[in-house]
Amino acid sequence: MKGSAVPAGSTLEGRAAAALPPQTPGVTLRVFDVQIPLNNLCVLKPGQTPNIDKLMPVVDWSTSTDFGLETHFVTHVVGNLVVPQAGSYTLRLASDDGSRLLIDDRVVIDHDGLHGPDPKDATVNLTAGAHALRIEHFERDGGQQITLSWKPPGAAGFAVVPNSALSTDADVVRVTAPGRKECEGIADTPGDGLPLTGVHPNYTLTDLRPKGFEPQVSAMDWLPDGRLAVTTWGGSNNTTGEVYLLGNVTGNTGPDKVTVKRVASGLKEPMGITYVGGKLYVSQKHELTELNDTDGDEVTDQYRRVATWPFGGNFHEFAFGLLHKDGFFYLNLSVSINYGGATTNPQPAPNRGTTIKVNRQTGEVSYVAGGLRTPNGIGWGPEGGIFVTDNQGGWLPSSKLVHIKQDRFFHHYTNPAGPFDSRPVTRPVLWLPQNEIANSPSTPLQLTDGPFAGQMLFGDVTYGGVQRGFLEKVGGEYQGAVFRLTQGLEAGVTRISVGPDGALYAGGLGAGGNWGQEGKLAFGLQKLTPNGADAFDIRAMRAVPGGFALEYTQPLSAQTATDLAKRYRIKQWRYAPTADYGGPKIGEETLTAGSATLSADRRTVTLAIPGLKADRVVHVRSPRPFSSSTGESLWSTEAWYTLNRLPGGVPTGEVRGLGNKCLDVDDSQTADGTKIQVWGCNSTAAQQWTVAGDGALKVLGKCLDVAGGGSADGTKVQLWTCNGSGAQTWQAQADGSLRNPQSAKCLDVAGGTTADGTKVQLWTCNGTSAQKWALP
Ligand SMILES: [Ca+2]
Ligand SMILES: [Ca+2]
Ligand SMILES: [Ca+2]
The missing domain is CATH 2.60.40.1220 (Immunoglobulin-like)
Known part of the structure; x- marks a missing residue:
């Protein structure tokens, strides 16, 4: 609901057709499921993905099929009104319930409030050519409608504005997400209920793009001489990604001082780059590539394949990021998804949704962790650990930051199953509530200096800007808080990197349509230099x-x-x-x-x-x-x-094991000798285990007990009155197993089957997933 009202009969100047991206006839219809009964138009909080986003031939809709929803929604119509000849046009907006028509960002018809599909007219003078068209609308309940008609100069009556007089951006990415979308509250302001809009006062923003250089930055790393290497995306299903070396980006600089040299091209959507041993390595969708210059001009002459991985050709099978340490590369493989967001079933290639490790010398690939979906960010964090961001989707109620360790599983299942799908789920370090603080988080990194030293930062492609995470260990695992840090950048942020000058470099990326940050560029490169301030935060x-x-x-x-x-x-x-x-x-x-x-x-x-x-x-x-x-x-x-865990107290919660099933007391009985089994997690008291300080595992007021204090393979593990004996002592091992020291054996799911009701038993420790348990 921006724009000032225009007096009747005003003349509106259009925008030059040359300034528009490629167009297609029609308009874009976006519908947001606000799930509350509005009485007036609301301003949607920024950074939210619509529930529906589609190309429509004309604006004349009255059914829930047209809108995709029946009640309690907000509609945005965007495109251009293409005026065939200059003159006086009467526009007519009929809507149920309220609506508003904006032409060239000026309010032409204000038709807000609750009402049936009444028409409201306004007459304006329009120049020939394209005029920005925007309709905002809401539907409370009952019928719903938006119809845009007009009476051009000389016409006898009104007609629905024809398809030939409407246009919208062509061939764009139409990202949608289900769930409730929010309106701004009266008391909400940027940084207090709403995303920030400005640059954090601790930083000074510098543009780095020379005129005409419009990189869709997909990866960044530094050369020893202080130059910045960036890869560019090249667009979906293309092989037009490139690598540039940028000089004079550090220190006191600006767009006119930065130098740009292209050193590689023809790459398949590269999403990671790193400089190791005098060479650049790039993760393309299908392979890890070493860039070799054989004649000393820095331009790549030979692209050497270091490694390949499972790749099925899906548009969403990216190889995100590229870290290197001690002779191994680390990167993430995203899963195949369908247009619209559902995870492809079955997957065209196995073992996607993983963090992988590549031996730099041999190219051998091994799997580190799984259960990821769109892990568009990998970086070093506390204690030299690997941290990864993942995006909302199947098995991801919201975006999150996770801590990667060997064999961990992060809950996104695939068909066929990934290498770690039978492991217990490792909870996220940070949930990033969707639309509130994240939408599509990207590269994480750890700060080493300044007021937030030790904390993590990460960018976001759609919510935009950079967010800040404070992590602490509770019960041996990281958890913590996320805060807003900054907005005010020229594009949604896909990659961040701290330069040798201590500045934070932000690479931008977006595509037409709604993939990217609303109102921002689809490319960008800027830096945020700490200026010594320590703003109140x-x-x-x-x-x-x-x-x-x-x-x-x-x-x-x-x-x-x-x-x-x-x-x-x-x-x-x-x-x-x-x-x-x-x-x-x-x-x-x-x-x-x-x-x-x-x-x-x-x-x-x-x-x-x-x-x-x-x-x-x-x-x-x-x-x-x-x-x-x-x-x-x-x-x-x-x-x-x-x-995830309450500090200081005794941890209580689910004990998850094979197939992510819960350790469960049969039928919630409390008699001594009751069977202990695995069962689907159901939040009942029969699955709430307390990890007592003395090694006991307590549930329903009793203890997990080895029958008769035995030690033979197959000995029953049961519920028994707590007695502090060695039969009731359990020690969590580094490999995820639960060991009973008295017998020197492990808690084991009988037969390694995940069926509800499968008993647990004592068995020789063997490192299989039937003996892996995640404690509360
Ligand atoms: Ca309705
Ligand atoms: Ca209605
Ligand atoms: Ca060369």
Whole structure:
């Protein structure tokens, strides 16, 4: 709902046809499922993918088939009105319920509010040629309609604006996602309920693209001489990706100083590049390639294939990223999906959705971890670990950041099964709630300097900008909080890299249609240079027993410290991954801070929050006004903490094993000797295990017990009154097994079958997936 109203009879100047991308007749219809009964048009929060996105011949729709939804939705129509001859045109907008027509970003007809399909007219003078057309509409309930008619100069009456007078961008990517979409609230502002719009005050933004250089950046790495190597995407199903070496990007520079040299071309959608041992290596969709220059001009003469991997030719089978350490490359293989987002069943190639390792000398490929979908980001994190972002989709109710380790499985199943599909699911380090803080996250990296040293950053192609993650270990695994860091860049961000000058370099990417950040370029290259500022922000959010400690970058003002507990709004929910694309928040609850204690230096607020649960995302917002002692307003007021485990307390939750089934007490019985089995996880008390400090595993007030304290293969493992004996002591091993030290044997699913009701038993430790367990 932008644009000022035009007085009747105004003249609107169109836009030059030459400035438009390739066009096709018709308009683009986007429908957003807001799931609330609106009485007026709403402004949608930015960064949200529509539920429906399609090309329509004319604007004349009245059925739920036309719109794709029946009630409680918002519609955006975008395209161009192509005026055959200059003159006075009367436009007529009929809608049910409210709507608004904008021509050239000016409101021509305001037809807001609840009503039936009444027409409303306006007369304007239009120049010949293309004029930007936009209709915003909402449907509460009952009937629904949008019809755009006109009466051109000299015409006797109104007619639906014909297909020949409408155009929209041709051959574009129409990304859709199910689920609820949100309108802006009255109290929402950028960084406080809405995505940021500006550049974080700690950074100074510098453009780096010389005039005419429009890279769709798909990977970046640094040469020892300070030049930046970038790969460009080249478009879907193309082999026009390129590699450029850019000089003068570091330090005090600008677009006029940067030099550009193309050194490789003809690449198949390269998504990773790294410089090792004097050579550049590029991950193309189907292979890892070494770039060799044989005549000393730096331009590649020989493309040597280092390794190949399973590749079935699907548009979405990317090879994302390229890390190198100790003679091995690491990268991610995304799964094949159908247009529209569903995971292809069956997959054209096996073992996709994995992080792989490639031996630089031999080219041998081995699988590190699986259960990934669109892992468009791989980077080094704390303790030299590999961290990967993944995008919403099947088995991904929301986007997430995960910690890769050998043999881990991250829940996205494929047919045929991947190499780790029988392993217990490893939970994400960070859930990234869809549309709130992420949409399609990309490259993660760890900062080593500055106010956020040790924290992770990652870009986002559709939500845009760069987000910040604070990670901490609780119960031996990373979890933590995500915060907004910055927006204000020229394109959605696919790759970030810290340069030798300490600046953060951001590569942009997008495609026509709605794949990319709305209103931004489809290409880009800029850098964010730390300028020494330490703006008022939430530096860290740590889980503490009974709540959270929020550390701020500056002391809180006296005014903000007044009634401090009441300043925080807290919600928690969980996610339950299914095969469906995306997924709702489950069990959403509003919590209240019982107390808020300010530290002596006024920089840390400890919130006591009754009712916090493990396996939840906790959203904390402290709406403005919220200021520092110098009067600075909080840059971003929200944090999303992934509370896999509660700190300090005794871990309680599901014990997941073979086939991601849960360790379960037969029929919830509590008699001594009751059978222990695997069963589909169902959140009942019969599956809530407490890992006691003494090695006992407790459920329903009793303990996991080796019958008779035996040690023979096949000995029954049962429920028994807790007695502290060696028959009730279990130790989690590094390989994921659960060992009973007294017998020196492991907890094992009998026969290695995943059927509900399969008993568990004692068996010689053998490292198979029948003996892998994920503890709460
Ligand atoms: Ca309806
Ligand atoms: Ca209606
Ligand atoms: Ca050469």
